[in-house]
Amino acid sequence: MRDIFERDKSGEMVSITDPDYPKIFEVIRRATKKTAALNNLVTDDFDKIREVFSDLIGKKLDDSFAMIPPFYTDFGLNIEIGKNVFINHACTFMDRGGITIEDDVLIGPKVNLITTGHPLEIENRRSTLSKPIIIKKYAWLGANVTVMPGITIGEKAIVAAGAVVTKDVPPNTIVAGVPAKVIRNYIE
Numbered sequence: 782m783r784d785i786f787e788r789d790k791s792g793e794m795v796s797i798t799d800p801d802y803p804k805i806f807e808v809i810r811r812a813t814k815k816t817a818a819l820n821n822l823v824t825d826d827f828d829k830i831r832e833v834f835s836d837l838i839g840k841k842l843d844d845s846f847a848m849i850p851p852f853y854t855d856f857g858l859n860i861e862i863g864k865n866v867f868i869n870h871a872c873t874f875m876d877r878g879g880i881t882i883e884d885d886v887l888i889g890p891k892v893n894l895i896t897t898g899h900p901l902e903i904e905n906r907r908s909t910l911s912k913p914i915i916i917k918k919y920a921w922l923g924a925n926v927t928v929m930p931g932i933t934i935g936e937k938a939i940v941a942a943g944a945v946v947t948k949d950v951p952p953n954t955i956v957a958g959v960p961a962k963v964i965r966n967y968i969e
Contacts (some may be wrong), residue, residue, distance in 0.1 A: 789877055789911055790859060794900060796908040805856075805877075812837065812857040820851040824870075838862070855897070863918075868892075878911030878930055886916050889924040889942065896930050917952065 783791075785801035795802065815837040822829055827847055834852070835842045838860040848868040854860070859876040863884035871891045874880055878896030882888070897911045912931030916922070920934045923942035934940065935952030944961040955965045 789909070790879055790913075792878070792910060792912050794905060794908045794910055796905070808858060809855055812854050815857060816851075816853055822850055824849050859896075869924075877909070879913035881913065881915045883916060883918045883920075883936075885919045887921040888916075889922055889926065891925045892922050893927040895927065898930050920950075 785795065785799060785804055789795045789805065795805070815833070819830065819833045819837060822833060830848055830850065831842050831844070831846055834846070834848060837854070837857045839858050840861070842862055843864040845865040846862060849870040851871055852868065853873040855875045856877045859879040860874060861881045863882060863886070865885045866882055866888070868888045869890040869892070872888060872893070874894045875897050876894070880894050880896060894914050896914050897909050899906050900908055900910060910930070914928055914930070915933040917934060917936040917938070919937040920939070922928070922934070922940045923944070925943050926940045926946065928934065928946045932946050932949055934946070934950045935954065937953050938950045939955045940946060940950060940961060941955065941957035943959070944957050945959045946956065947960040950956050950961070951963065953966060953968055954963045955967065956962060957964050
């Protein structure tokens with residue numbers, strides 16, 4: 782049988798009554814402590830921010846990475862970040878399903894990347910279902926964007942401020958609204 786982390790990340794339903802759930806909760810507690818440390822840093826000390834964020838996600842970040850705290854995550858260890866990525870302040874990454882951010886991505890303030898949801902059936906609603914989010918090269922997510930579980934944001938796509946993304950975003954498009962819809966195609 783696969784461990785609870787593999788089951789969780791692969792999209793299987795995980796119940797808080799699962800005998801292995803305390804393992805997930807321990808990682809959540811770790812992430813809470815690490816984000817508290819991150820959020821107490823001076824915002825212009827990018828080397829220290831990069832160091833603490835690397836510790837939070839368990840991977841060394843490229844020197845081109847920049848972020849402005851505060852930052853929030855429920856897990857931390859399922860975040861992958863490429864080169865030349867900028868994350869603005871007050872973002873929330875719920876990454877149990879996995880978040881991949883490729884090179885040259887811009888993420889505006891208060892962006893929410895949510896990989897975990899709940900089943901619709903009332904008897905299972907306290908359980909979770911996780912699906913990955915992938916943000917391709919050169920994408921730009923405007924302020925206060927929310928990306929739901931299982932979404933891919935295409936290469937060079939722009940997600941307008943305040944959009945709620947519930948379907949994949951094609952490359953070279955601009956999407957806006959709730960739910961987000963393509964409002965324009967473009968080619969550079």
